[in-house]
Every structure is written in C-alpha cells, then in structure tokens.
Amino acid sequence: MDASEKAVSLLQNNPIFSSARGHTVRKAIESGNIKSFQKGELVFSRQSGEKLLGMIVEGSASVLKDRLVISTLLPGDVFGAVTLFSSEEGFLNDVEAAGRCSVLFMGGQTVRRIISEEPAVAQSYIAYLSERIYFLNRRIEAFTAGRAEEKLFVFITANVGEDGVCRIKSYSELAKKLDIGRATLYRSLDILEESGKIKREGKAIRLISR
Numbered sequence: 001m002d003a004s005e006k007a008v009s010l011l012q013n014n015p016i017f018s019s020a021r022g023h024t025v026r027k028a029i030e031s032g033n034i035k036s037f038q039k040g041e042l043v044f045s046r047q048s049g050e051k052l053l054g055m056i057v058e059g060s061a062s063v064l065k066d067r068l069v070i071s072t073l074l075p076g077d078v079f080g081a082v083t084l085f086s087s088e089e090g091f092l093n094d095v096e097a098a099g100r101c102s103v104l105f106m107g108g109q110t111v112r113r114i115i116s117e118e119p120a121v122a123q124s125y126i127a128y129l130s131e132r133i134y135f136l137n138r139r140i141e142a143f144t145a146g147r148a149e150e151k152l153f154v155f156i157t158a159n160v161g162e163d164g165v166c167r168i169k170s171y172s173e174l175a176k177k178l179d180i181g182r183a184t185l186y187r188s189l190d191i192l193e194e195s196g197k198i199k200r201e202g203k204a205i206r207l208i209s210r
Helices: 003-013 022-031 108-117 119-144 148-158 171-178 182-194
Strands: 033-037 042-044 052-058 061-065 068-073 094-097 101-107 165-167 198-201 204-207
Touching: 003 022, 003 033, 003 052, 003 101, 022 101, 022 108, 042 052, 052 108, 068 171, 101 108, 108 119, 148 171, 148 182, 148 204, 171 182, 182 198
Parallel strands: none
Antiparallel strands: 033 101, 042 094, 052 101, 061 068, 061 094, 165 204, 198 204
C-alpha cells in the first residue's frame, strides 16, 4: 500500500473526516501534498505563516513547545486544526519528526470544500476543537496544581500518548516548564513511582494509574 492509499484509509478513520464519502476523501488527498521527513527534521514551524492541516501518514512526530515535547503524533493524528481558520498569524507549536515519517498537508481551501460537500464533517470538526479545549484546561491545571508531585502528575496525565507514555526531551526542561527545581522534580518523580502511579523508562514516563 503506497502513501496515498494509506492516507485515504487513515483520513476515513480520523474522527474529523470519518463521515466523509470515499470520493471526497480521495479528491482532498489529490489536492493535498504528502511529504517525507527524516528524524529531527522540522515538519511544521510556528514561524511559518502558512495555514495547513497536517496528518501523520507513516511514522511519528513530536509536538514541541520551546523544545519540550508536549504530545506525540502517530499515524492518523492531525495537527493545525486549531489554527487553520484562525485570523492569528503562524502556528502554535513546532512539529518535529521523531523518526522517518510522511505527512499529508491540506490547505484551508481543501478543508472548506470537504465541509461544503460533507456538512457532517463540520460537526465533527467542532467536536474535535471542543476536545482540544478540555485538553488545554487540563494543561492549565498542571500549572495551578498545589504540591510539586501533584503538578507533575497532572502534567504527565495530560501529555501521555496512546501508548500510555509521556516522552520528554530532558528533565531540566521539564523542571523549568513546571517552575520547580530539579531536586524537587526528581523527588516528585520518586514519590509518584513509589506510589505506583508512574514508571520511569529513561526519558519516557509510563503512566500506571490515573
């Protein structure tokens, strides 16, 4: 199966576009552009003024905020949906290839055409954006939590991938992000691990219990 066929299958199973008919999806992919990236390459930058909706077709990518990994994108995951129709300039975060990956890019005009031809997609798009609002609220909780281990635990639960793992670039960056000292961070990690809530695997933190 080539990248285009994989993109068709993934887009049809994506929560936003699952209600779209096959010929609409295929036409959208033909209007889009599939690009390949190597590990460490910038897939999309917040410095870019171009508004695009991206979907991972193969491999994986990391969403970065000031070099801190805030989420991991896997095949079928999209990015850029929040900013696609915004009047604000630029993208919110950087997206970096976590390994060799391929990405489908679609412009606003293509997505508008899908919505025009498939009105149910508009409702799915709104539902997706609503879920993102809840996600952001959980992120806010991470920075308003009380004790350091509570703040850390909320951050981890808000940033785990589908595999139940929260991946970070470095513990130093994580400490700065949470506005706590490195010693406090390591002590909080020990507390959470001893309580059976997490398990550290290098720079990956596996969530055991919510």
